[in-house]
Amino acid sequence: MLVDVLLPLNFDQTFTYKIDQKAEVGNIVLVSFKNKEIIGVIWSLNSESLKKGIKIKKIIKILDLPTFSINKINFIKQMSNYNLIKKGLVLNLFLYKNGLKSFEKGLKKINDFSEFKPKINLNKNLNSEQEDILKNIEKKIDFKKYSTNLLQGIPGSGKTHIYFEIIKKALEENYQVLVLLPEKGLSEQIAKRFKDFFQYEPAIWHSGIKDKIKKKIWKGVFKNEIKLILGARSALFLPFQNLKLIIIDEEHDASYKQEEGISFNARDMAILQASIDQFPIFLVSATPSVETFYNSKNKKYNYFSLKNRFNQSELPEIQTIKLTKENISENNFISELVVKEVKNYLKTGDQVLFFLNRRGHSTFVFCYKCMKRLECPKCSVGLVYHKRDNTALCHYCNYSTKLERQCKDNSKCNFKFYGLGLEKVFEEIKNKFKGYNADILSSDLTEYNTFSDKLKNIEENKTKIIVATQIVSKGFNFKHLNCIVAVNCDSAFLGNDIRSSEKNYQLLSQLSGRAGRFNKKSKIFLQTFDDKNNIFESLKKFNSDNFYKKEIDFRKYSNLPPFYKFISIVVSGKNSFHVQKYAIQLKQTLPKNEFIEIYGPVSAVISKIKSDFRFRLLIKYNPKVTPQAQIKKKLELAQLPKNLKLQVDVDPLNFV
Numbered sequence: 001m002l003v004d005v006l007l008p009l010n011f012d013q014t015f016t017y018k019i020d021q022k023a024e025v026g027n028i029v030l031v032s033f034k035n036k037e038i039i040g041v042i043w044s045l046n047s048e049s050l051k052k053g054i055k056i057k058k059i060i061k062i063l064d065l066p067t068f069s070i071n072k073i074n075f076i077k078q079m080s081n082y083n084l085i086k087k088g089l090v091l092n093l094f095l096y097k098n099g100l101k102s103f104e105k106g107l108k109k110i111n112d113f114s115e116f117k118p119k120i121n122l123n124k125n126l127n128s129e130q131e132d133i134l135k136n137i138e139k140k141i142d143f144k145k146y147s148t149n150l151l152q153g154i155p156g157s158g159k160t161h162i163y164f165e166i167i168k169k170a171l172e173e174n175y176q177v178l179v180l181l182p183e184k185g186l187s188e189q190i191a192k193r194f195k196d197f198f199q200y201e202p203a204i205w206h207s208g209i210k211d212k213i214k215k216k217i218w219k220g221v222f223k224n225e226i227k228l229i230l231g232a233r234s235a236l237f238l239p240f241q242n243l244k245l246i247i248i249d250e251e252h253d254a255s256y257k258q259e260e261g262i263s264f265n266a267r268d269m270a271i272l273q274a275s276i277d278q279f280p281i282f283l284v285s286a287t288p289s290v291e292t293f294y295n296s297k298n299k300k301y302n303y304f305s306l307k308n309r310f311n312q313s314e315l316p317e318i319q320t321i322k323l324t325k326e327n328i329s330e331n332n333f334i335s336e337l338v339v340k341e342v343k344n345y346l347k348t349g350d351q352v353l354f355f356l357n358r359r360g361h362s363t364f365v366f367c368y369k370c371m372k373r374l375e376c377p378k379c380s381v382g383l384v385y386h387k388r389d390n391t392a393l394c395h396y397c398n399y400s401t402k403l404e405r406q407c408k409d410n411s412k413c414n415f416k417f418y419g420l421g422l423e424k425v426f427e428e429i430k431n432k433f434k435g436y437n438a439d440i441l442s443s444d445l446t447e448y449n450t451f452s453d454k455l456k457n458i459e460e461n462k463t464k465i466i467v468a469t470q471i472v473s474k475g476f477n478f479k480h481l482n483c484i485v486a487v488n489c490d491s492a493f494l495g496n497d498i499r500s501s502e503k504n505y506q507l508l509s510q511l512s513g514r515a516g517r518f519n520k521k522s523k524i525f526l527q528t529f530d531d532k533n534n535i536f537e538s539l540k541k542f543n544s545d546n547f548y549k550k551e552i553d554f555r556k557y558s559n560l561p562p563f564y565k566f567i568s569i570v571v572s573g574k575n576s577f578h579v580q581k582y583a584i585q586l587k588q589t590l591p592k593n594e595f596i597e598i599y600g601p602v603s604a605v606i607s608k609i610k611s612d613f614r615f616r617l618l619i620k621y622n623p624k625v626t627p628q629a630q631i632k633k634k635l636e637l638a639q640l641p642k643n644l645k646l647q648v649d650v651d652p653l654n655f656v
Helices: 070-083 087-094 097-101 128-140 159-172 184-198 211-222 233-237 266-277 290-297 336-347 422-432 448-459 500-512 534-540 544-558 576-589 628-637
Strands: 002-006 015-018 028-033 036-046 147-153 176-180 203-205 228-231 243-249 280-285 302-306 317-322 351-355 364-367 384-386 391-393 400-402 415-418 438-441 465-468 481-486 523-528 565-573 596-609 612-621 644-650
Touching (some): 002 087, 070 266, 128 147, 128 159, 159 243, 159 280, 203 211, 228 233, 266 280, 290 544, 336 523, 422 438, 438 448, 481 500, 576 596, 576 612, 628 644
Parallel strands (some): 176 228, 203 228, 351 481
Antiparallel strands (some): 002 036, 028 036, 596 612
16 A cells, blocks of 8 residues: 655655555655655655556554544644645654654653642632632633634733633543643743642743653643643644643733744644644733734634732832933933832842843944944844853854954954843942842843743742843742832834834733732832823723723724735845845846735845855735735746745744
8 A cells, every 4th residue: 555654854745655554644754855764744645556667665664652533633733824834844843753753762661650640629719809810710711622712811810710720620521621821931830820720730842951850741641641731832743642621821921922843833833733623722921912902802702801900019119210311321221210219129028030131231332443244244133232151142153252352553452341131230239239049031141941940939028139131020929029120111112123112012011910918008110211102101001901902093094904914935055145145136027916915125233143154035914815825836936046945924022
């Protein structure tokens, strides 16, 4: 018998093999491809007769693993088509290599999954508002029917408690449940809450988990022995056998979008999977994406909303501090009013968080002798000075250098440092608040292994001052945190990001929600040069409806998402002329009509990354049409020169 096998490689096509035993579509098989053994999936049974002179290889064996269901095959096809990704690359996401390759050896010995079995907590610790929401959810939700549901609530309203109850109901019916989280760090603290509620160590899946544990979780999932998984976006591709509920916490978070390699949004693909497999999915956020909010208001999604904090604690007071040249200087970025208020909070034993979403010490390094900025030789960006290592670093290609550069007159450059980074804020804080333990949390300064220790010190109130990037804005629960200072609220508006208002509102709102969660008067200080900005009024009143209404009206007027959609195509290569020439040729082949417009090619915002010049085409289309199939065909026909690269991003979040 002949069968067509899809391989986890950069191909859309399948490859034909012979097999002498009974085989089914979806069987996981071991085959030889280019003299290497590789794992694939039987995609279809081939009815064509064998042509003379063509030698067809035999399948080595069918692996003793669960077959890919028709629904899973359909999901791979649809994910591939929508995101303009080769089917083989989508399949690759499902094949955890270390698990499959060692199946014959190590995995066979793993059979005890008792440590990952949650206990059903019969107690409901809900307030009256939560009880009403839960009853409403239970009326509308069927674990065998598809629905997308938005659970929105102000920070501290107890959204997690509600989805715990929904999870509990799914587990009682013996279904598998996936909870997606945007950050590795957040999974650690959420895991503690799961442990307290379900009285077990939850199975956590992300890149920081050791391979030995991953193998156990992977097998436990496909054996249907592990029912509840917490994980980052890659957890969506685990081999679930009876998945009937997905929860996406902080659904608005940009971390769900994979941008390197193949591009896709894990949130949107989870919704696609739920629609194919027919089960409910919950999007949870205090500040949902504009698209999600719009879909809920248009009744495409079910909408559930919590208006009050769980323990009736007061919402924090939000105060804008207008920055001027007079109240800040080169080494003084925290206004005197804020310093005075912070000292009052510290004296009463409270914690204070200083927030700035800029890594490093100084974002602009300049020499006045030669009048040149210190720039990355591989990317069209300036280097950021990191004082801890005394190096200048590129945040795009990780190029780093010591602060030495040949200047004119055979001397060295005399660099001056400008721009505000987290390390510079930390220096100022240590100087102004002596005697208080301070710590810094940033992805480039906090190794994953030490993150738990830092988190523990914060939770136990040993660390009094936290200086952090947005790593702390996502779902963390700090009992003693009652004062937050956003050092510079304007940086997110810089550049030409169409979502800048949305992202800044979400970030500052989530940040504000970290304070005063345990019945204590709390205050948020927003330092800004533009205190009249519309989003600050919405933040002060905790009125998200006001913000979303204005933002949706603006998007509609400007023909932006969700009213129109985008597909970004970036062509890159070492020779700028060749890149631009190919981009122009490619544009001529792409479909264009009354529903589809194509802009560019233009030099990308960051015109060079890792020594590759970049030109962008932007396809804008009305959601009434779905041009992916046409575009995919055109991209397949357009022969990409070997010296060029093509990056396709459907529904892009960033336009760098």
